[in-house]
Amino acid sequence: MASPLNQTPGDALHTYEPVDLEGMSPRQAVDAVTADIRDHHITVDETGLFNAMRHIDLLCHLATRMAADVEYKIANVAGLPPVETLGQSVGHLGRAVAHYTQALAPLITLTTGSQDTLQQKLDALDHHSRLRVHLDDAGRALAAARTALEVPQPPAVPSTSAPAPSHAPSVRRRA
Numbered sequence: 001m002a003s004p005l006n007q008t009p010g011d012a013l014h015t016y017e018p019v020d021l022e023g024m025s026p027r028q029a030v031d032a033v034t035a036d037i038r039d040h041h042i043t044v045d046e047t048g049l050f051n052a053m054r055h056i057d058l059l060c061h062l063a064t065r066m067a068a069d070v071e072y073k074i075a076n077v078a079g080l081p082p083v084e085t086l087g088q089s090v091g092h093l094g095r096a097v098a099h100y101t102q103a104l105a106p107l108i109t110l111t112t113g114s115q116d117t118l119q120q121k122l123d124a125l126d127h128h129s130r131l132r133v134h135l136d137d138a139g140r141a142l143a144a145a146r147t148a149l150e151v152p153q154p155p156a157v158p159s160t161s162a163p164a165p166s167h168a169p170s171v172r173r174r175a
Contacts, residue, residue: 018061026066026081026089027149034142042103042135044110044128052107053101056100059142065091085148092145099138106131 022031036058040051067090073083080086106127115124 012100018058021058021062021065026069027146029062030089030093030142030146030149033062034146037139037142042107042131044107046111048059049107049111052100052104054105055138056097059097059100061091063090065099066090066093081149088148089145092141092148095141096138096145099134099141103131103134106134124165 021067023034024032037055040054042048042055043054066086069080070083070086070090072084073080081089110124110131113120113124115121
């Protein structure tokens, strides 16, 4: 780690990796990913492109993890939000992933293309606009995922009469 005297501005920012999200509740994980996305802006350069790829990675990991939580909840695992709540949140996370993925085309074009001619500059305006629309839509989808998880949860009641699933629950894999 860099010494305090040699830190760059990004060194003090929160950075989450998929493994850091494993011990968190779904709501805490969404909050952590949201904070990470907020702290690592998408800029029209290689750093912004790297940040976009990181955001996609974190969102995919979070969506996969929450989809697995739906399966575990169906198998009567206590301590998770209701399965409907988890399912809604996963759907919103999927939309956020889709928008980040769609943002890659204009971001790559802006990052790698030249803007020397008037036509290239006009095209760049369109690319900036498309990039902003997708990033804003991704932000709204992520906020909706968080909002879905705010539904109050009923107290956990041990269910002794619930039948065991007819198949063995799948093993949760770490990425």
